[in-house]
Amino acid sequence: MQDIEGIIREHARILRDKGYNEKALNNGEEDGMYKTHLRIAVQDILDKDIVLFDNEHLSVKMFGSFNHGQDKVLFDFTYEFNSFNNSLTLKQLEATLNKVPLAIHIDGFEDLWHSRDIYERLKEFSININQALDYQERQVKSEVIKSFASCITELGYENASIKPPGWIHRKLNKIDQSVSMKDKTRHFFNLQTDLKGDLPYGPIRTKIHCLYIPEIPRINTTGLFLQIQDCKHSITLKPGEQIPSVKEVTNLMQNKLDLARARSITDACKLKETTSQECKPKR
Numbered sequence: 001m002q003d004i005e006g007i008i009r010e011h012a013r014i015l016r017d018k019g020y021n022e023k024a025l026n027n028g029e030e031d032g033m034y035k036t037h038l039r040i041a042v043q044d045i046l047d048k049d050i051v052l053f054d055n056e057h058l059s060v061k062m063f064g065s066f067n068h069g070q071d072k073v074l075f076d077f078t079y080e081f082n083s084f085n086n087s088l089t090l091k092q093l094e095a096t097l098n099k100v101p102l103a104i105h106i107d108g109f110e111d112l113w114h115s116r117d118i119y120e121r122l123k124e125f126s127i128n129i130n131q132a133l134d135y136q137e138r139q140v141k142s143e144v145i146k147s148f149a150s151c152i153t154e155l156g157y158e159n160a161s162i163k164p165p166g167w168i169h170r171k172l173n174k175i176d177q178s179v180s181m182k183d184k185t186r187h188f189f190n191l192q193t194d195l196k197g198d199l200p201y202g203p204i205r206t207k208i209h210c211l212y213i214p215e216i217p218r219i220n221t222t223g224l225f226l227q228i229q230d231c232k233h234s235i236t237l238k239p240g241e242q243i244p245s246v247k248e249v250t251n252l253m254q255n256k257l258d259l260a261r262a263r264s265i266t267d268a269c270k271l272k273e274t275t276s277q278e279c280k281p282k283r
Contacts, residue, residue, distance in 0.1 A: 004046075006111035007088045008038050019115030021074065034062055038079075042088065055080045057091075064207040066119045073097045073119055082172075095123040096165045100129050141217050147220040150192065152208070156246030162203060172219070179214045187212040188222075195246055196279055201228050204253055208243060231256050 011026035012035040022029045040188040057080055064073040067281045078092040094103040095118045102122050106112055113121075152158065158168055168191060175189055185215065189210050194203035221243045224235040233256060237243060244252070 004042060004086050005039075007086065008035055008042065011038065011088060011090065014112075015077075018109075018112050020062065020064075022062075025062065025075075025115060029062075034060070037062070041079075042081060046083065051144055054081050057081075059196040064115055064119065066116075067123075071097060071119070071123065073122060074117075075115070075118075093118075095119075095122055098126045098130060100126040141176055141214070144219060145169070145176055145216050148172065150229070151242075155243065157191070157193070157195070157206070157208070160195045160246045162196055165192050167193065175212055176214075179212070184215050186222075187214070195204050195249070201257055203230050204249065206249070226253055228253055228257060231260055 012021075014031075015034065016024075019025070020034070021175050022031050022033055025068055037060050041060050045058060057078060060077045060079070062075050062077075064075060065071070066073060073213070074096045076094045076096070077090060078094070080089045081087070082089075083221045090106050090109070090112070092103060092105055093112060094101055096102075097119070100122060102118065102125060104111065104113060104118075149158075149172055152168050158165065161167060171189075171191055173188065179185070179187060189212065191208040191210060193206055195206050196203055205227040207225040208221055211220045211222050212218075213220075220239065222239075224236050224243050226233045226235075226249060231253065233253065235244070
């Protein structure tokens with residue numbers, strides 16, 4: 001029966017021949033560290049205070065640096081250890097690059113790929129998968145923007161704006177291009193324009209307050225600011241609540257302006273009456 005130390009040395013030698021050693025992988029560890037990690041993993045099993053009836057599985061990891069240090073590959077070796085006959089068998093290698101895994105089942109060392117071959121295959125997989133994910137991300141974000149812009153347009157803000165058609169899409173696309181779906185930050189922005197409307201007092205200066213959460217992704221309206229001349233009005237929206245339509249906004253501001261004008265006339269009349277009383281000669 002071969003001693004466990006001899007088995008570990010033999011496994012480390014075979015891996016070295018396949019390009020799995022500290023120097024070849026340029027991982028910054030001292031030469032021979034993989035043997036140390038494997039020895040510790042086996043010893044942990046032997047130190048267990050139990051009777052081992054079944055084969056025990058253990059895992060040893062090592063990093064590889066490729067493409068002048070730009071690509072980091074994690075190699076995860078899964079072993080099967082039998083304590084009765086001191087046998088150690090390599091069962092699987094899983095390599096991961098840019099969150100893309102590649103698993104290889106191993107029946108014999110002839111099934112083990114060279115580290116460079118695995119990296120090149122993983123690099124190809126990684127590029128293809130990430131390109132597909134990027135395309136999917138763009139499609140999802142595009143649908144979110146399209147849906148939000150459509151909602152704002154249906155409420156009348158596109159056609160009532162003094163800006164050229166398509167201004168909502170242009171603003172949303174500009175915001176979208178500046179962030180990624182991986183961004184966990186909450187981005188607040190405004191859709192700002194002047195609404196033409198039919199009010200004799202001029203256009204309604206409008207700011208639609210929005211919240212963009214790219215990680216989900218989702219765009220919510222959080223509030224609305226309206227102004228005509230010196231008349232201002234703010235609306236705070238609850239989550240899921242929709243902003244009022246342009247027609248509702250126009251009626252709201254018309255009522256506020258009419259009320260303000262009525263108060264101004266009333267105040268002027270009161271002032272005139274007071275002044276008139278003060279100017280009457282005393283008897």
